Amino acid sequence: MCALLLLTSFTGTSKSLFDTTIKPAAAAPANYILLLKGKNVGLIINQTSCVGDSSLLDILLVRGIKVVKIFTPEHGFRGKADAGAHVDxxxxxxxxxxxxxxxxxxxxxxxxxxxxxxxxxxxLQDVGVRFYTYISTLEYAMEACAEQQKQLVVLDRPNPNGFYIDGPVLKKENRSFVGMQAIPIVYAMTAGEYAKMLVGEHLFPGAATLDLQVVKCLNYDHSKKYELPIAPSPNLRNMAAIYAYPSLCLFEGTKISVGRGTAFPFQQFGSPELADKYPYTFTPQSGEGAKSPTYEGKKCFGVLVGETPGEILKQVNGRLQLKWLIDAYTAYPAKDQFFTDFFKKLTGSDDLKTQIQKGETEATIRKCWQKDLKIFKTTRKKYLLYKDF
Structure with missing residues (x-):
């Protein structure tokens, strides 16, 4: 299973970007096997739940651990289902x-x-972005375990976007499965740290009663870059897409394509409506993980943000970038149709859509986030398991 969705690598990608000594908690069975011995074990796993070529399931079974059930998140056990698709x-x-x-x-x-x-x-290997739903699955699992008096163990994994914090903090009236807590879009916590915060801040019913155990990653801290060995979902195929995802996913709440159904999903954006605005083009086609992509078979005009992790990191510059969203809105001819109802849920903000429509600058918009970001940063620090950036 672990070889099914290897991340795409680009010729010329600088391996010096990444710290190869970092290992997920699952890589050190001695740190968690005794917790599981003699117990009936359930696993929340998918194709990313691996160490090298071995899945966590295999690691446990060969050591005599009694695994009785597997649970899977969005995209399914093999990580191939479309975003939002029902998984049986x-x-x-x-x-x-x-x-x-x-x-x-x-x-x-x-x-x-x-x-x-x-x-x-x-x-599960997360990407450290609020609307990536694996942390929502984690929260519901924690709530269920608290109710049923079951222990929950998080085998922690590094956060590939764990080196900065940015974006609007979710307003509770915008709570949904793509944003369940008042955290920013990029929150710089591992799943284990986030789980500890959910318990410590009593952010779900029964939090005080949950028996939570977090097994730490090896050699990780928040200043380091970690290269995922396996794609966490069908349209985050490489580190370039993972770095661009926090900023470009905002287009999922608009009439703009993010390149699903192309070679560069979440590395580009465009629309047929921008034909006279941008020279770069792409044409989405149906395929695995993108069965009916936005503008299927239609030529989209837009921007390729970057092809390599280094290019994207330079463009993102350690923050949630609004420049692409603002530029596309400015160029879009039917501005009253640019945003969809999903935008508010995705951003968690009541204000961002209106601010862009009013023509406010990115600097002005970002100032509105700072009070809530400061509060979050103070809370976050209490639950860090690794050295901060």
Missing amino acids: NTIDEATHLPVVSLYGSHKKPTPDDLKDIDILVYD
Whole structure:
């Protein structure tokens, strides 16, 4: 399973960007096997839950751990389902274990799901962006475990966007599965740190009663760059896309394509409506992970932000960039149709759409975030497990 979605590498990509000594918690079984011995274990995993060519499932089974059930998040067990696509329950062909979808008929584990489990282990590679739904799956799992008095163990993984904090802090009236807590779009916490904050700040029902254990990554801190070995979802295929994702995903709440169904999803943006504004073009086509992409078969005019991680990092410059969104809105002919209803949920902000429509500068918009960002940063620091940037 672990070789199915290797990240695309580009010729000329500088390996010096990345610290190759960093390892996920799963790489050190001695740090967690004793927690699981003699217990009925459930796993929240997908194609990223690997160490080298070995999946966490295999690592546990060969050590005699009794795994009784698998749970999977958005995109499914193999990480190939479209964004937002319903994922059905199934049976793992290799082990004959039941695979319960947490992105199908329900997103929170039910009492029946957990009745034969003593410990639930969470091991998903996140990308450190609020609207990437794996942390929502984590929160619902924590809530369910608290209710059913089950222990939850987080095998932590590095945050590839864990070296800066930025963006509007979500307003609670905009809460949804793409944003469940009052955190900024880029929040610079690992899943383990985030889980500790959810418990410590009592951010879900029963938080005080949850038996939470976090197993730390090896050699990681928030100043380091970590290269993901496996794509976390079908349209984040490489580190360039992962670095651009926080900024370019804002287009998912507009009439602009982010390149799903092309060779460079989340590295470019465009629309057929921008034909006289930008010379660069791409044409989305249906394919795995993009069955009906926006503007399928239509030529889109826009911008290729970058092809390599280094190019994207330079463009992003350690912040959530609004320049591409503002430029596209300015160029778009039918401005009253540019934003969709999803934009508010995605950004978590009541104000950003209006500010862009009014023509406010990026600097002015960013000033409005600072009070809430300061409060979040103070809270965040209490739960850090690794040296900060």
